[in-house]
Amino acid sequence: MTTPSKSLGLNRRHFLRAGMLGGAAAAATPLVGQVQETGAAPRLVPPFGFDEITIAALQEGMKSGKFTARSITEKYLARIDAVDKHGPRINSIIELNPEALDIADALDRERRAKGQRGPLHGVPILIKDNIATRDRMQTTAGSLALVGSVPPKDAMVARKLRDAGAVILGKTNLSEWANIRSSHSTSGWSGRGGQTKNPYALDRNPSGSSSGSGAAVAANLCAVAIGTETDGSIVSPANNNGIVGIKPTVGLVSRAGIIPISHSQDTAGPMARTVTDAAILLGALIGTDGDDPATIAIHGKAMTDYTRFLDPKGLAGARVGVVRKLLGFHDAVDQLMIAVIEEMKRQGATVVDPADIATLDQMGDAEEEVLLTEFKADLNSYLAQLGDAAPVHTLQDIIEFNQQHHEQEMPYFGQDLFLKAQGKGSLYGKEYLDALDKCRSLMRAQGIDAVMDQFKLDALIAPTGAPAWLTDHIDGDHDLGGSSTPPAVAGYPHITVPMGFIGGLPVGISLFGRAWSEPTLIKLAFAYEQATQRRRPPRFLPTAEVDE
Numbered sequence: 159m160t161t162p163s164k165s166l167g168l169n170r171r172h173f174l175r176a177g178m179l180g181g182a183a184a185a186a187t188p189l190v191g192q193v194q195e196t197g198a199a200p201r202l203v204p205p206f207g208f209d210e211i212t213i214a215a216l217q218e219g220m221k222s223g224k225f226t227a228r229s230i231t232e233k234y235l236a237r238i239d240a241v242d243k244h245g246p247r248i249n250s251i252i253e254l255n256p257e258a259l260d261i262a263d264a265l266d267r268e269r270r271a272k273g274q275r276g277p278l279h280g281v282p283i284l285i286k287d288n289i290a291t292r293d294r295m296q297t298t299a300g301s302l303a304l305v306g307s308v309p310p311k312d313a314m315v316a317r318k319l320r321d322a323g324a325v326i327l328g329k330t331n332l333s334e335w336a337n338i339r340s341s342h343s344t345s346g347w348s349g350r351g352g353q354t355k356n357p358y359a360l361d362r363n364p365s366g367s368s369s370g371s372g373a374a375v376a377a378n379l380c381a382v383a384i385g386t387e388t389d390g391s392i393v394s395p396a397n398n399n400g401i402v403g404i405k406p407t408v409g410l411v412s413r414a415g416i417i418p419i420s421h422s423q424d425t426a427g428p429m430a431r432t433v434t435d436a437a438i439l440l441g442a443l444i445g446t447d448g449d450d451p452a453t454i455a456i457h458g459k460a461m462t463d464y465t466r467f468l469d470p471k472g473l474a475g476a477r478v479g480v481v482r483k484l485l486g487f488h489d490a491v492d493q494l495m496i497a498v499i500e501e502m503k504r505q506g507a508t509v510v511d512p513a514d515i516a517t518l519d520q521m522g523d524a525e526e527e528v529l530l531t532e533f534k535a536d537l538n539s540y541l542a543q544l545g546d547a548a549p550v551h552t553l554q555d556i557i558e559f560n561q562q563h564h565e566q567e568m569p570y571f572g573q574d575l576f577l578k579a580q581g582k583g584s585l586y587g588k589e590y591l592d593a594l595d596k597c598r599s600l601m602r603a604q605g606i607d608a609v610m611d612q613f614k615l616d617a618l619i620a621p622t623g624a625p626a627w628l629t630d631h632i633d634g635d636h637d638l639g640g641s642s643t644p645p646a647v648a649g650y651p652h653i654t655v656p657m658g659f660i661g662g663l664p665v666g667i668s669l670f671g672r673a674w675s676e677p678t679l680i681k682l683a684f685a686y687e688q689a690t691q692r693r694r695p696p697r698f699l700p701t702a703e704v705d706e
Contacts, residue, residue, distance in 0.1 A: 203698055204240050208233055209378050210695055213281055213435045216381060220269065220280055227262035227269070227280030231325050234282045235259075238328075238379050246360055246698040248377055250370035252287045252351040254328040256294050262325050277438050279323035284374050284383040287329040287351070288336055289313045289426065290415035299417045300334040300348025302566055303559040307548035313415025314447045315384060315426050322442040327380055330370025336391060337367040338419050338533055338579075339560075340571040342634040345369055345395075349567040353629065356398060357696035358663055359703075362626035363635065365398040367391040371429045372399035376696055382430040382439050388419045388529065390623075390642035392427050393654040393668060397622035397640070400656050400664030400693060402436045402683070404428045405642075407673050408649035410460055411440075414449035418536035420529045421452070422594065423646050431693060433655060433684040437464040440676070459674040467677045472685035474506030476616045478669075479513025479609060484620035487639030491621045491665055494658045498619070498667050498686075505689050507682075510613045515644055517600040517608075524600075525647055527593035530579040553580055570631040601648040607672060616678050617671045618644075622654040625663035625702075645670040653683045656692040662703035664694070 208216075208230070219225035235258070242248045255261075265280045285291075288299040290309035298304040312320070319326060331351035337343055345366035346354035354369040356362040357377040364373045368385030372395030375383045385392040387405045396403030404427045411426050418424055428439035441462045446453045480499065485492050499509050534553050541551050550556050557576050560567045583590060606618065620641035627636040645652040650673050657667035667686065669679050687693075 203245050206233075206237050206378060208237070210431060211378075211381070212432060213277055213381055213438050216281055217274070217277060217279070221274070227265045227325060228259060230280065231258050231262040231282050231327065234327060234380060241377055241698075242374070242379055246355070246357065248355050248357055248373050248379075249352055250330055250354050250364075250373040250377065250379065251284065251328050252300065252331040252348070252370065253295050255326055258282070258325055258327050265323055265325065268323075275323035276442070278319070278442055281324050281381045282327040283319060283324045283439075284327050284330050284371060284380040285316065285319070286332055286368055286371050286384055286386055288332060288386060288417040289315055289329075289384060290417075291316045291326065291329075295329055297329075297417070298350055299336060300332050300350050301556070302349045302563060303550050303556050304548060305350065307544050309415060310543060310547070311415065314412035314445070314449070315416065315443055318443050318445060319384075324442070330368070330374055330383060332369055332371075333366030333391075336386065336388065336417070336419055338388075338529070338575050339573050341574055342571045344570055344629060344631050345635050346373075346629070347570065347631070353631075355629070356626050357698055358400065359626065359699045359701050361628055361701050362663060363398065363629045365394040365623070365626065365637070368395045368429065372396055372401060372403075375399065375401045375429050375431060377698075378695065382428060382435050384426055384439075385429045386416055386424065386426045387642075387646065388423045389525070389646035390640060392429060393622050393642050393652055393666070394637075394640060396429055396654045397666040398626040398664070400666075400696070402428075402430050402433050402656070402687070403654045404436050404440055404676070404680075405645065405652040406440065406676060407651045409450075409452035409455045410651075410674070410676070411443045412445065412447035412450040412453050414447050418533070418540055420532040421536055422528055422532060422597075423649060433653075433680065433687045434465065434468055436653075437468060437680050437684075440464050461677075464676060464680050467681040468684045469681050470685055470688045471506070472681035473502055473689075476507045476682055477614055478502055478507050478509050478682070479613050479615045479618045480509060480511040481514055481518075481618050481620040481641065481644075482512035483514045483518050484639070484641045488621075488624045490660045491624055494660070494665060495621055495667070498657055501689055502686065505685060510615065513609050513613050513615060513618060515601075515605045515609050515618075517605045518644065520600050521597060521647070524593040524596040525643070527582075527590060528597055530575065531582040531585065531587070531590040531593075534579045534582050535585050571634060597647045601644050602650075606644055606648050606650055606670070610672060615671070617669045617675070617682050620668050621657075622666035622668040625660045625665055641668045641670070649673065651676050651679055653679045655683045655687050657690070658692050659694065662699065
């Protein structure tokens with residue numbers, strides 16, 4: 159089977175998604191749902207008292223005096239040193255915050271004097287290295303071209319986290335430029351940060367572009383993390399790293415100060431080990447922002463507490479549709495989907511199967527046209543805001559920088575997508591406007607909305623992706639398929655939750671639906687998570703467990 163994204167012209171995940179191939183579900187064969195024990199020996203890592211700890215448990219510890227924000231931060235810094243920089247060397251963190259302990263100390267003093275700000279007070283969080291911070295850390299999107307640049311202010315996401323009392327522990331590595339530089343890229347690699355590894359099997363890929371955020375959360379290097387997505391860059395690394403990811407409705411979370419790809423599809427979102435922690439983090443990020451016009455639409459649609467929708471019986475009475483055309487790329491994944499469907503029925507849901515999106519395969523190259531045109535315009539605008547505080551000022555400058563620093567920036571893959579983007583016209587051109595209208599029509603009114611109206615659905619479900627592929631710097635990524643494109647192109651919400659293991663590698667189940675349906679999706683995802691409890695921590699194996 160040909161990797162779908164290769165035929166679409168962009169490198170699979172995260173912009174033009176692989177899930178566009180059709181495929182029938184495999185015949186019923188024994189379910190592959192649990193970790194298969196084989197002779198592979200795990201990488202030894204030191205014991206860690208905060209393995210799988212939740213935000214609520216951290217807050218209870220600080221409330222009782224057992225922990226402080228400083229002691230928690232110190233423990234995570236030690237964990238990062240032992241696991242990310244030594245031992246298995248996950249390499250998920252591109253830079254630590256030199257002010258983290260000072261921030262933690264200040265938050266401890268505030269707690270003693272005034273009490274707790276909220277659920278994130280004193281909680282260590284990692285953010286992706288395309289989210290601007292006006293502090294002693296850099297914001298580079300993993301590129302050497304932006305080393306030394308100074309953002310004019312915090313991205314609103316960073317500011318919201320600081321306002322919530324979080325300790326920004328550091329920045330995570332990513333697929334450079336959020337994976338829009340090359341159609342032959344290797345996810346998790348950046349010129350500045352090198353290659354991030356998958357903590358379940360070190361020779362496997364963490365996916366991207368939020369590779370470091372996904373791997374760090376999975377490896378318990380932080381409480382929770384922030385990723386960003388254009389098409390798959392939160393949910394795909396969540397799939398490969400066995401965690402929960404929420405890609406919100408575009409506009410629910412401000413993008414101001416985040417190095418952009420596409421104002422039509424970009425968003426930041428939570429990455430966590432549980433749906434509860436993801437919901438807590440999402441609530442802290444919400445708010446209107448004059449620097450991001452898309453956030454104007456959230457009035458009457460957003461809230462700051464999504465934990466009220468965490469109902470363990472949330473599947474009872476729900477109507478869920480299976481997007482059958484998004485299956486068929488991996489037999490064992492299809493078998494896990496059979497188990498998902500049966501479990502949802504046991505929990506009281508009505509499952510409509512199939513509930514296919516009729517327009518799924520009609521976009522052609524429209525998404526590529528939109529993303530590359532917007533990338534050129536949006537990146538040039540972002541760089542203009544940096545002014546003389548950045549060594550590069552346009553996409554063309556970055557292309558030339560990469561050519562001049564070929565050995566450091568392009569040892570494995572080039573910049574064909576940058577070159578294509580540079581050749582695109584303006585945001586007022588007919589080709590772009592026609593492509594944008596086509597994308598929105600096909601994935602919104604004629605797509606997700608139409609099938610949900612037809613079957614009166616609360617959500618659509620499909621596999622998030624296949625198990626992690628071998629990291630390959632020669633041929634690039636080898637993912638097989640997934641479900642990120644319909645909600646990404648529509649700008650609609652998407653949640654992934656662990657659904658099982660194949661050869662010791664995690665895979666996730668995706669739930670997506672209409673704009674602003676985060677409360678419904680969180681309710682359904684939580685109910686499924688509580689019924690199945692598929693999340694398992696990684697064992698840092700040198701290679702995947704494969705039955706003989």
